[in-house]
Amino acid sequence: MPLLEIENLTVSFQTAGGQFTAVDKVSLHIEPGEIVSVVGESGSGKSVAMLALMGLLPWTATVTADRLAFNNQDLKTISKSELRKIIGSKMAMIFQEPMTSLNPCFTIGFQLTETLKIHLGMNRAERKKRAIELLELVGIPEPRKRLTAFPHQLSGGMNQRVMIAMAISCNPELLIADEPTTALDVTIQAQILELLLNLQKKQGMSLVLITHDMGVVAETAERVAVQYAGQQVEKQQVKGLFSNPHHPYTQALLNSLPERSNSKILPSIAGVVPGQFDKPKGCLFSPRCDYATTKCHTIPPTAASEELGKALCHYPIVDGKPTNYPEEVNP
Amino acid sequence: MSGEVILEAVGLKRYYQIDRGAFKKPAVLKALDGASFKLKKGSTLAIVGESGCGKSTMARLVTMIEPPTAGQLNIGSENVTNASAAVRCNLHKKVQIVFQDPYGSLNPRQKIGNSLEEPLLVNTPMKKGERREAAQKMLGLVGLRPEHYNRYPHMFSGGQRQRIAVARALMLNPQIVVLDEPVSALDVSIQAQILNLLTQLQQRFDLAYMFISHDLSVVKHIADEVMVMYLGKPVETGSREEVFSKPHHPYTRALLSATPVADPFRSKERIVLRGELPSPISPPSGCTFHPRCPSMTEECKYTAPELVKKGGCMVACYHPKTY
Amino acid sequence: MTEITIEERVDDRPGGLRSVLSEFWAYFSENRGAVIGLFFFIAIVLIAILADVIAPHAPNHQYRDALLQPPFWQPGGGFRFPLGTDAIGRDMLSRLIYGSRYSLFIGCIVVSVSLVVGVMLGLIAGFFRGKIDTFIMRIMDVVLAFPSLLLALVLVAILGPSLINAMIAIAIVQQPHYVRLTRAAVLSEMTKDYVTAARVIGVKTLRLMFITILPNCMAPLIVQAALSFSTAILDAAALGFLGMGAQPPTPEWGTMLAESREFILRAWWVVTFPGVAILTTVLAINLMGDGLRDALDPKLKR
Numbered sequence: 001m002p003l004l005e006i007e008n009l010t011v012s013f014q015t016a017g018g019q020f021t022a023v024d025k026v027s028l029h030i031e032p033g034e035i036v037s038v039v040g041e042s043g044s045g046k047s048v049a050m051l052a053l054m055g056l057l058p059w060t061a062t063v064t065a066d067r068l069a070f071n072n073q074d075l076k077t078i079s080k081s082e083l084r085k086i087i088g089s090k091m092a093m094i095f096q097e098p099m100t101s102l103n104p105c106f107t108i109g110f111q112l113t114e115t116l117k118i119h120l121g122m123n124r125a126e127r128k129k130r131a132i133e134l135l136e137l138v139g140i141p142e143p144r145k146r147l148t149a150f151p152h153q154l155s156g157g158m159n160q161r162v163m164i165a166m167a168i169s170c171n172p173e174l175l176i177a178d179e180p181t182t183a184l185d186v187t188i189q190a191q192i193l194e195l196l197l198n199l200q201k202k203q204g205m206s207l208v209l210i211t212h213d214m215g216v217v218a219e220t221a222e223r224v225a226v227q228y229a230g231q232q233v234e235k236q237q238v239k240g241l242f243s244n245p246h247h248p249y250t251q252a253l254l255n256s257l258p259e260r261s262n263s264k265i266l267p268s269i270a271g272v273v274p275g276q277f278d279k280p281k282g283c284l285f286s287p288r289c290d291y292a293t294t295k296c297h298t299i300p301p302t303a304a305s306e307e308l309g310k311a312l313c314h315y316p317i318v319d320g321k322p323t324n325y326p327e328e329v330n331p
Numbered sequence: 332m333s334g335e336v337i338l339e340a341v342g343l344k345r346y347y348q349i350d351r352g353a354f355k356k357p358a359v360l361k362a363l364d365g366a367s368f369k370l371k372k373g374s375t376l377a378i379v380g381e382s383g384c385g386k387s388t389m390a391r392l393v394t395m396i397e398p399p400t401a402g403q404l405n406i407g408s409e410n411v412t413n414a415s416a417a418v419r420c421n422l423h424k425k426v427q428i429v430f431q432d433p434y435g436s437l438n439p440r441q442k443i444g445n446s447l448e449e450p451l452l453v454n455t456p457m458k459k460g461e462r463r464e465a466a467q468k469m470l471g472l473v474g475l476r477p478e479h480y481n482r483y484p485h486m487f488s489g490g491q492r493q494r495i496a497v498a499r500a501l502m503l504n505p506q507i508v509v510l511d512e513p514v515s516a517l518d519v520s521i522q523a524q525i526l527n528l529l530t531q532l533q534q535r536f537d538l539a540y541m542f543i544s545h546d547l548s549v550v551k552h553i554a555d556e557v558m559v560m561y562l563g564k565p566v567e568t569g570s571r572e573e574v575f576s577k578p579h580h581p582y583t584r585a586l587l588s589a590t591p592v593a594d595p596f597r598s599k600e601r602i603v604l605r606g607e608l609p610s611p612i613s614p615p616s617g618c619t620f621h622p623r624c625p626s627m628t629e630e631c632k633y634t635a636p637e638l639v640k641k642g643g644c645m646v647a648c649y650h651p652k653t654y
Numbered sequence: 655m656t657e658i659t660i661e662e663r664v665d666d667r668p669g670g671l672r673s674v675l676s677e678f679w680a681y682f683s684e685n686r687g688a689v690i691g692l693f694f695f696i697a698i699v700l701i702a703i704l705a706d707v708i709a710p711h712a713p714n715h716q717y718r719d720a721l722l723q724p725p726f727w728q729p730g731g732g733f734r735f736p737l738g739t740d741a742i743g744r745d746m747l748s749r750l751i752y753g754s755r756y757s758l759f760i761g762c763i764v765v766s767v768s769l770v771v772g773v774m775l776g777l778i779a780g781f782f783r784g785k786i787d788t789f790i791m792r793i794m795d796v797v798l799a800f801p802s803l804l805l806a807l808v809l810v811a812i813l814g815p816s817l818i819n820a821m822i823a824i825a826i827v828q829q830p831h832y833v834r835l836t837r838a839a840v841l842s843e844m845t846k847d848y849v850t851a852a853r854v855i856g857v858k859t860l861r862l863m864f865i866t867i868l869p870n871c872m873a874p875l876i877v878q879a880a881l882s883f884s885t886a887i888l889d890a891a892a893l894g895f896l897g898m899g900a901q902p903p904t905p906e907w908g909t910m911l912a913e914s915r916e917f918i919l920r921a922w923w924v925v926t927f928p929g930v931a932i933l934t935t936v937l938a939i940n941l942m943g944d945g946l947r948d949a950l951d952p953k954l955k956r
Binding site for chain 2: 041042155157158185186187188189190191193194212213214215216217218219238239243252253256257258259260261264266267269270272273288
Binding site: 391394395396420423424426427428430431432435436437438439440441449450453454496499503 | 846847848850851852853854855856857858861866869870
């Protein structure tokens with residue numbers, strides 16, 4: 001029984017230049033206690049999909065989905081107040097910028113206890129006790145003193161810990177971390193990642209890690225979904241993804257990482273991610289793909305089988321070679 | 332000509348005064364506290380460290396935007412610190428810079444062509460036509476088309492803007508280019524494009540790069556020499572091979588192990604440093620790294636270690652790891 | 655050495671002034687009030703330019719046979735004087751039409767004087783910081799510490815009551831707003847990388863100030879200029895009303911109000927029409943200013 005089911009989620013925005021599809025038919029199933037990573041470059045719609053799930057998008061967004069369920073409860077049909085109860089308590093989210101995610105006008109303690117008050121209805125003494133407990137849990141030294149501190153008095157890493165404390169305050173079953181370490185220094189990033197993994201294990205919650213850093217993916221996730229230009233191009237176990245990527249984009253992305261290359265010139269992906277005005281007709285990756293054929297340029301591909309990582313490609317790659325590739329064209 | 336030292340810094344320091352209100356004594360921020368290095372023609376020196384380590388201050392000193400508080404900076408055979416205005420003006424042309432944020436480093440009201448021509452306009456007596464020709468040639472060299480000459484920066488993507496920033500830095504034929512985190516704001520696939528571009532341009536023009544970064548995987552790819560900094564001081568310097576294969580300083584080792592590696596099969600013991608980066612306004616006594624150091628002893632708390640030769644590296648630590 | 659050949663698509667929307675203008679219009683026209691304000695303002699400008707052609711009478715000609723004649727829809731009124739006449743028989747409509755010239759003139763002069771001087775001072779203060787900055791900003795604080803109309807009144811009292819002196823006084827009173835705004839914009843632009851890059855290239859101080867930094871500070875200044883245009887008209891009218899601005903028989907709207915206040919109960923039109931003229935003009939310009947802010951302020955975009 002999956003904890004979270006997303007089936008064909010599509011999000012589009014009303015912009016000055018017309019309708020813009022930011023997320024295009026994305027599906028994701030998350031089992032309890034699992035760590036899933038959603039990886040993609042900027043503009044791949046990885047954050048937007050999760051924000052849509054949390055109902056945090058502005059009114060210009062149109063969200064449609066075949067199924068959107070948490071704990072078998074349909075999020076599309078339940079009332080606003082029911083949704084409010086789930087979001088923030090059963091399903092929590094932390095963001096990239098810890099410095100701006102906290103309200104600078106209120107103390108850490110106030111912001112932390114506010115969540116407890118709204119969702120758990122604890123009294124003042126209980127709230128304070130729980131807040132100290134939480135700060136201890138996320139590894140903040142002298143938690144009693146920190147309760148009266150303002151966000152600007154703490155460092156970025158500390159603020160991110162406070163954000164995590166807020167997110168786990170109601171023992172969520174699902175924690176969505178949107179680039180939680182991108183704004184932090186390397187040594188602090190290691191601390192925060194370790195903290196997240198420990199908490200995940202201790203609390204038995206599921207963790208969705210949105211990131212662009214392949215290194216972070218390799219070291220933390222169990223399953224990975226790769227997104228490109230709003231589409232999910234591949235879904236695999238982490239080891240399979242790194243050793244045997246099935247989509248040309250994943251393959252090219254991995255090859256272009258400096259640490260996986262031995263030559264001075266990196267095998268880079270030419271061009272840029274298509275924007276609103278230049279979406280290709282066929283496969284969205286075809287203008288940048290080494291294997292692209294006429295078919296790729298004209299017909300949008302369908303997802304391949306489960307064994308091939310549901311790769312959104314006409315010629316899914318196995319062991320570095322495209323399958324069913326037409327003979328006459330040489331890549 | 333390769334191998335000739337064209338930039339040399341000796342004990343470079345830069346302190347800032349921080350006013351803390353009318354009734355408190357101003358504090359001294361030691362942004363850079365004694366750094367020495369040599370940069371050879373055609374090679375890349377990488378400066379690695381986390382925020383507050385003095386990387387960006389170093390960039391400001393080397394590009395002569397700010398004078399050092401103490402220490403000496405030589406470019407070619409000229410001493411910058413006490414050079415005359417005319418000599419400094421000439422030296423300005425030899426050192427250029429590329430910034431991290433491609434969105435902030437181009438003037439939004441200036442056409443690309445004008446941005447590229449500006450260095451020639453203010454520094455050389457070239458005519459309008461010659462300038463235009465040079466700018467269009469440079470656009471071609473960084474992988475853009477001459478038609479882009481008349482466009483504004485907001486029409487380009489981040490990677491393309493970074494190409495333009497590189498082109499602008501090269502307009503005056505500099506010998507040294509300071510790259511201040513040139514790829515950290517870019518997507519992975521674009522990052523590889525820019526790194527390739529930088530490598531190709533370096534070979535073509537025999538450029539010396541001072542590559543400032545916090546990303547060790549990028550540094551490992553591009554650097555010849557590496558200098559690891561912590562709170563304004565270099566803690567370890569050496570060739571890339573030495574530093575990455577045999578890191579001596581505990582901070583270097585922690586930094587290396589904290590950097591995520593895109594390989595799920597690699598099992599590694601991770602050294603997770605305790606505590607936060609201290610504030611550079613009130614750095615710890617003795618070795619500034621001692622509150623976070625796993626191999627700290629009494630000695631470290633009182634006197635700061637000097638850089639000493641250890642294997643192929645220079646290390647500032649009382650207890651370096653031996654191989 | 656291989657040449658780097660990477661073909662990349664670039665945003666192909668038309669460049670240059672036209673695209674800037676069309677983008678500007680897209681944002682500006684979202685605000686209906688602003689568009690109405692703009693058209694009203696254009697109408698006033700046309701009226702001011704064509705005053706000689708469209709005014710039925712000379713503004714200062716006194717028709718002794720028609721003193722305090724009411725507007726045409728009132729008993730006793732007629733189409734010879736559509737909006738009636740004042741106490742000495744001058745046609746209200748013609749005076750209002752000619753008055754728009756004065757109002758626009760005041761607005762233009764005051765805004766351009768305070769804009770140019772204010773931008774200079776603000777640029778110097780923000781660029782050089784230190785003692786110069788403190789000196790300029792403290793003077794501006796002193797000016798701001800006085801109630802603006804009172805200060806203008808004192809200045810006119812010293813300089814002597816006339817339209818020119820009133821404009822000088824209003825320009826001085828409005829000065830600090832421009833200085834502060836420019837300084838704030840310069841300070842934020844100074845921290846941007848492109849300014850540092852320009853310095854590394856070797857761009858000299860004057861070029862850096864006027865060519866690199868200033869154009870990027872213009873958006874808030876344009877909005878402030880539009881909004882203070884209306885304040886200037888209002889202040890000039892107030893000074894005129896107090897007898898310290900334009901002197902009779904100038905058909906300036908504030909002065910017209912002052913001249914006719916004793917007839918407020920007997921002949922409402924003599925007081926009401928100049929008042930309505932001031933109100934609508936100021937309102938139109940303010941609406942237009944709001945639209946300008948929406949279109950030019952990057953913080954409000956998207």
